Amino acid sequence: MAQFSRVSGSVGLITLQNPPVNALSAAVRQGIVDTVNKALQEPEVKSVVICGQNKVFCGGADIKSFRGVMTGPPLIPMIHAIEASTKPVVAAIEGIALGGGLELALACHYRISHTKARLGLPEVTLGLLPAAAGSQRLPRLIGITAALDLITTGRHVTAAEALQLGIVDHVTDQNTVDVALKFASSVAGKPLDARRISLYPCPPSDDTDALFEEAMQRVRRSARGAIAPVACVQAVRAAATLPYAQGLEREKELMATLFTSGQARALQYSFFAQRAVGRWSMPSGAQWDTVEPLPVQKTAVIGLGTMGRGIVVALTQAGFSVVAVETHEKQLTQAKQAIEEMLIRGAKRRGVTPEHDTITYSHSMEPVANVDLVIEAVFEDMVLKEKVFQQLSAVCKPGTLLCTNTSGLDIDHLASKTPNPELVVGMHFFAPAHVMKLLEVVYGRQSSPRAVATAMQLGKKMGKVSVAVGNCLGFVGNRMLKPYMNQAFFLLEEGASPELVDQALEEFGFIMGPFRMSDLSGIDVGWRIRKEEGLAVPDQRTGQIPRMQKGCRYSPVGDLICEQGRFGQKTGQGWYRYDKPGGRVARPDPWMQTFLNQYRATHGLVPRRIDPKEVLERCLYALINEGFQTLEEGIAAAPEDIDVIYVFGYSWPQHRGGPMFYADMVGLEKIMDRLEHYHQAHPDVPSLQPCNLLRKLVAIGSPPIHKWSQVMKTLRSQL
Numbered sequence: 001m002a003q004f005s006r007v008s009g010s011v012g013l014i015t016l017q018n019p020p021v022n023a024l025s026a027a028v029r030q031g032i033v034d035t036v037n038k039a040l041q042e043p044e045v046k047s048v049v050i051c052g053q054n055k056v057f058c059g060g061a062d063i064k065s066f067r068g069v070m071t072g073p074p075l076i077p078m079i080h081a082i083e084a085s086t087k088p089v090v091a092a093i094e095g096i097a098l099g100g101g102l103e104l105a106l107a108c109h110y111r112i113s114h115t116k117a118r119l120g121l122p123e124v125t126l127g128l129l130p131a132a133a134g135s136q137r138l139p140r141l142i143g144i145t146a147a148l149d150l151i152t153t154g155r156h157v158t159a160a161e162a163l164q165l166g167i168v169d170h171v172t173d174q175n176t177v178d179v180a181l182k183f184a185s186s187v188a189g190k191p192l193d194a195r196r197i198s199l200y201p202c203p204p205s206d207d208t209d210a211l212f213e214e215a216m217q218r219v220r221r222s223a224r225g226a227i228a229p230v231a232c233v234q235a236v237r238a239a240a241t242l243p244y245a246q247g248l249e250r251e252k253e254l255m256a257t258l259f260t261s262g263q264a265r266a267l268q269y270s271f272f273a274q275r276a277v278g279r280w281s282m283p284s285g286a287q288w289d290t291v292e293p294l295p296v297q298k299t300a301v302i303g304l305g306t307m308g309r310g311i312v313v314a315l316t317q318a319g320f321s322v323v324a325v326e327t328h329e330k331q332l333t334q335a336k337q338a339i340e341e342m343l344i345r346g347a348k349r350r351g352v353t354p355e356h357d358t359i360t361y362s363h364s365m366e367p368v369a370n371v372d373l374v375i376e377a378v379f380e381d382m383v384l385k386e387k388v389f390q391q392l393s394a395v396c397k398p399g400t401l402l403c404t405n406t407s408g409l410d411i412d413h414l415a416s417k418t419p420n421p422e423l424v425v426g427m428h429f430f431a432p433a434h435v436m437k438l439l440e441v442v443y444g445r446q447s448s449p450r451a452v453a454t455a456m457q458l459g460k461k462m463g464k465v466s467v468a469v470g471n472c473l474g475f476v477g478n479r480m481l482k483p484y485m486n487q488a489f490f491l492l493e494e495g496a497s498p499e500l501v502d503q504a505l506e507e508f509g510f511i512m513g514p515f516r517m518s519d520l521s522g523i524d525v526g527w528r529i530r531k532e533e534g535l536a537v538p539d540q541r542t543g544q545i546p547r548m549q550k551g552c553r554y555s556p557v558g559d560l561i562c563e564q565g566r567f568g569q570k571t572g573q574g575w576y577r578y579d580k581p582g583g584r585v586a587r588p589d590p591w592m593q594t595f596l597n598q599y600r601a602t603h604g605l606v607p608r609r610i611d612p613k614e615v616l617e618r619c620l621y622a623l624i625n626e627g628f629q630t631l632e633e634g635i636a637a638a639p640e641d642i643d644v645i646y647v648f649g650y651s652w653p654q655h656r657g658g659p660m661f662y663a664d665m666v667g668l669e670k671i672m673d674r675l676e677h678y679h680q681a682h683p684d685v686p687s688l689q690p691c692n693l694l695r696k697l698v699a700i701g702s703p704p705i706h707k708w709s710q711v712m713k714t715l716r717s718q719l
């Protein structure tokens, strides 16, 4: 809806009303059309101000409506009518002007913004482009380079930057609507042609072709296969090279392709999935809106290795005081220096002063005594963690929440070592912890809903996308990674090279394939875990690591690489070779080829040509199958949880939604058929056997993803 009122006799005030962000739903668009007509028709009205209810201008088109039948007046003619108005129209921007909201403001003759407002054209993040003439008006207003930056990244700018770029005419820290009303009154009757952006020529650049060529290359490099950023460049190019009307046609054409693409569907699904994970629930029925988090001000981090340091930085940047504990004196000094540097770099990037004095460094546990929440981030060793939890239980004040940053160890076991297991939860950060957006909050059998609510709220305050998951080996993310990595190893045995496997998955959209990723994070990490699990251990009789373990196929290739001291980037050699230890550029290594040939010969494996399609199907479908298994067991509460974990923690391309969304797009029947096909070829690999939930969903006709939860409930209740 939009409400019309007359202020001071001659200014028409139009207020958009659609909480929480005044999105341009059919009713709001109809309201704007009606109220603008009214303002134009009423002779007493000499000028107009458009603002939004509750100090929020407008969050853009109503994303929810994109998937249904579009009703109501279309956005573009409405926006053109505003610019064509013979009475001056002023946008009073408070809160946000995003997407269609900013496009609406760009059609107004003047824009006045509150200092705290944020503006942007984030359509690209939803797989779209600013198709209400934003791609044509913005370059005419602020120039090609600045417009390309905003439109291809979708980044939000502050009011100060908007003023500097020329997007807004004036910034105020007073009541923006009052300022706009006064201003509108002062410009009544003034000529408007110079204020109509569509009439502006696009500011020329020295070499337009070279500029767009360079922009296109940059965008293609970072897009990982996403089509919207490319279309955004094409639309801005149309603004730079075509008359306005023709540019608009091009914008419309490009939008039509994007609008119906699977990528737009995936990105919009991902937008809502990020918000859905905040509405967490536990098997007990406890959920986000019924549980009050515990107050947290003082925190502590135990163990200042890479993860601990990142967590200290993230907590400090979120405004918490931190006691940073490291028992080794030398490590403590190094950690302190590294943390200070990270804080300085971060503050510089954000244009703020670094916070140092909220951190207390200590090599003993004593200062932890009065904190509200502790995050343990010591080495991934259960015995060591048990010891730390016992010490914490002895020293902390009653009610302190004890969190562990383990990436997969048993939370229940750890909790059992403390007198208050209800106060123990997992907070699984991803490296580097101050950068990566994902946080898995892991509840154990006895974790209290308040403990979970507190960890979820802390994650939110740290700017993380937090997902509550159940306790099992590897939780959700690492558990699903295991069958994916296993397939990658098996493919090497069967004839693939690390390069072939990586290339297939990188072309799919992952930032790195499994082998490059494993070189980066350290091949020895998995090796250590496999040794603890009793897998990477030579048979006493043969001296070799068995290729069958507990009746299942096992590949020791990763273990054998580690036995050669090849741990990845840090040793300069892993699945690839690097110019030096710590080098970043992966080059194929002839040594690996020879090693794999010998390995295959030793085990009588006849190499075959592996098709990239097989790489994708085996790695991705095995991972997806494990995802269905976690849903079936209730470890993940909903497919959105898994998808958010994979997009934000494992570089799954966001324009493909996440593994479970991707499964829905590919078709569950196809996934099941291909898994069965591969399982027949590899009966000793149980993770290729379609799980019950997948079978059940296919049996009832493969309902779309938003209907899976009902089937999951039924299946869980039968377990």
Ligand SMILES: CCCCCCCC/C=C\C/C=C/C(=O)SCCNC(=O)CCNC(=O)[C@H](O)C(C)(C)COP(=O)(O)OP(=O)(O)OC[C@H]1O[C@@H](n2cnc3c(N)ncnc32)[C@H](O)[C@@H]1OP(=O)(O)O
Residues within 6 Å of the ligand: 020, 021, 023, 059, 060, 061, 062, 063, 064, 075, 096, 098, 099, 100, 101, 122, 123, 126, 128, 129, 130, 131, 132, 255, 256, 259, 272, 275, 276
């Ligand atoms: C064949 C061709 C046909 C073409 C026809 C189409 C023509 C279209 C023409 C023009 C293109 C214009 C496109 C757009 O405008 S796309 C939308 C652009 N806007 C955005 O991307 C903004 C998205 N929102 C946000 O980034 C944030 O929500 C925020 C910054 C506005 C507020 O953040 P925060 O305070 O953290 O709150 P939440 O994110 O939690 O949001 C609260 C609540 O509001 C819902 N919501 C937010 N924005 C929208 C929206 N634009 N539409 C619908 N709903 C929105 C959000 O989902 C939350 O609700 P919840 O999910 O129920 O929790």
